Amino acid sequence: MSQPAPPSKPSVLVVDDHAAARQSVADVLGCAGYAVRTCSSAVEALNVLRDARADVVVSDLQMPGMSGLELVREVERRRIPSAVLMITAHASVSTAVEAMRSGAFDYLEKPFDAGKLEDCVARALDRRRIEARSERGAAAPGEVEMLGESEAMRRLRDQIERIARTDETVLICGESGVGKELVARTLHAQSRRGAGPFVGLNCPVLSEQLTESELFGHCRGAFTGADADRVGRFEQASGGSLLLDEVTEINPALQAKLLRVLQERVFERVGSSQSTPADVRVLATTNRDLQTEVSAGRFREDLYFRLAVVPIEVPPLRSRGGDVLLLAERFAASASQRLGRPTPTLEPAASQLLLDYTWPGNVRELHNVITRACVLGEEGELAESLLRPWLAGGRAAAPPQPSSVPAAVGQSLAEAERRLIEATLDRFGGHRARTAEALGIGVRTLSGKLRDYGYAPREKSYSKAG
Ligand SMILES: Nc1ncnc2c1ncn2[C@@H]1O[C@H](COP(=O)(O)OP(=O)(O)OP(=O)(O)O)[C@@H](O)[C@H]1O
Numbered sequence: 001m002s003q004p005a006p007p008s009k010p011s012v013l014v015v016d017d018h019a020a021a022r023q024s025v026a027d028v029l030g031c032a033g034y035a036v037r038t039c040s041s042a043v044e045a046l047n048v049l050r051d052a053r054a055d056v057v058v059s060d061l062q063m064p065g066m067s068g069l070e071l072v073r074e075v076e077r078r079r080i081p082s083a084v085l086m087i088t089a090h091a092s093v094s095t096a097v098e099a100m101r102s103g104a105f106d107y108l109e110k111p112f113d114a115g116k117l118e119d120c121v122a123r124a125l126d127r128r129r130i131e132a133r134s135e136r137g138a139a140a141p142g143e144v145e146m147l148g149e150s151e152a153m154r155r156l157r158d159q160i161e162r163i164a165r166t167d168e169t170v171l172i173c174g175e176s177g178v179g180k181e182l183v184a185r186t187l188h189a190q191s192r193r194g195a196g197p198f199v200g201l202n203c204p205v206l207s208e209q210l211t212e213s214e215l216f217g218h219c220r221g222a223f224t225g226a227d228a229d230r231v232g233r234f235e236q237a238s239g240g241s242l243l244l245d246e247v248t249e250i251n252p253a254l255q256a257k258l259l260r261v262l263q264e265r266v267f268e269r270v271g272s273s274q275s276t277p278a279d280v281r282v283l284a285t286t287n288r289d290l291q292t293e294v295s296a297g298r299f300r301e302d303l304y305f306r307l308a309v310v311p312i313e314v315p316p317l318r319s320r321g322g323d324v325l326l327l328a329e330r331f332a333a334s335a336s337q338r339l340g341r342p343t344p345t346l347e348p349a350a351s352q353l354l355l356d357y358t359w360p361g362n363v364r365e366l367h368n369v370i371t372r373a374c375v376l377g378e379e380g381e382l383a384e385s386l387l388r389p390w391l392a393g394g395r396a397a398a399p400p401q402p403s404s405v406p407a408a409v410g411q412s413l414a415e416a417e418r419r420l421i422e423a424t425l426d427r428f429g430g431h432r433a434r435t436a437e438a439l440g441i442g443v444r445t446l447s448g449k450l451r452d453y454g455y456a457p458r459e460k461s462y463s464k465a466g
Contacts, residue, residue: 010035010338013049042066045059075103097233108120147330153315170310171290171309173290173311178362183314218271241281246285329346344377350381421439421450
């Protein structure tokens with residue numbers, strides 16, 4: 001019997017007039033399992049796209065002759081089925097935003113690391129797949145899929161569902177790489193604004209390089225160099241959501257202006273006295289403790305209260321127990337699909353290693369580790385020995401610290417005990433013996449308590465190590 005043909009690798013076309021930059025992007029994406037082609041100009045890229053498919057086009061914005069912006073417009077005009085990702089320098093961010101208005105999927109500012117590039121291309125590919133499905137007439141699923149079955153993720157999902165129904169400003173907190181942007185995208189997709197635009201703004205860049213006009217736009221002649229009207233992010237996100245990523249980095253002058261928009265729901269373009277209504281839901285993320293930033297005088301307290309109307313805390317990966325395995329399996333499946341190989345299974349020792357590790361870089365780190373192991377490994381099992389070198393900097397899991405346990409003053413002792421037990425169980429991937437040991441109680445006592453809470457005998461056991 002003949003073997004089924006392996007799934008073909010997703011294809012990426014890299015367009016850049018600088019040979020070294022072009023090659024380094026191509027190398028990263030080649031290693032991540034994409035079929036990569038390169039071109040040194042937009043005109044050459046259009047010729048290639050006439051005859052060959054590229055799921056994603058990664059193009060530099062500024063190129064001699066035809067620019068990246070013109071390339072996007074041409075891709076749209078010719079209805080070429082590719083998602084275009086722009087690469088841009090700080091100075092040309094406004095043109096990159098313009099490119100997004102013209103149809104580009106997203107843009108990436110230089111300098112960026114390999115992980116960010118892979119993230120963006122993976123998202124562009126997801127978008128392309130969703131579009132392809134809807135072009136074929138099937139119902140388009142939600143753009144984002146947030147995986148996880150742990151108690152912590154179930155609570156988060158419930159919270160998102162409830163908050164998505166409102167139009168409140170949301171502050172999304174959590175460690176780096178934990179999925180804050182994904183939470184924001186999920187919230188947007190589930191909200192009544194889901195069909196509208198989702199516009200992101202990386203605030204650290206804003207504070208250094210950009211001005212008020214980036215947020216609110218400007219009128220022609222408003223200042224030297226303003227030779228055309230410009231649409232700001234608030235206007236761009238009209239009818240949708242605006243994500244202010246790492247909001248603590250906004251400088252004090254802009255903090256005041258942002259506060260006013262949140263209070264009065266109107267803004268003015270720089271150089272105009274005409275107020276425009278802000279039909280935008282603001283979502284903000286931070287991986288710092290905002291209250292500390294307020295106490296230190298770095299962040300306005302009144303803005304903090306405005307933003308934190310509804311706070312969401314995204315739990316770190318190390319508190320999500322068996323989700324580590326679920327995510328690892330999913331990431332292995334998509335990496336091997338890109339590589340055109342069958343999906344590997346996790347060796348039991350590899351599963352245990354993933355469960356024991358503390359994941360300081362959270363889901364992004366897990367994604368990178370699994371992708372690398374898939375690229376470097378043989379077909380078949382994902383071996384512990386392939387993963388361990390990448391986890392060398394990490395520690396074995398420590399027992400949960402009291403501060404990470406969701407207990408609070410005002411709670412009954414029984415409720416606090418239940419939460420501690422559930423958090424510990426999640427922390428050890430549902431492994432009852434290890435949970436009991438960490439809690440300093442016997443397994444039978446633990447099982448008795450779990451039975452009282454309504455758990456089936458092994459319901460919460462997702463650990464392969466059992
Ligand atoms: N629950 C999840 N299911 C599937 N993928 C996830 C999940 N959480 C995060 N990811 C993936 O992990 C990567 C990092 O997520 P994201 O960018 O949302 O994190 P972040 O907290 O915003 O990071 P940073 O603090 O660096 O801005 C992305 O590729 C995202 O798609």
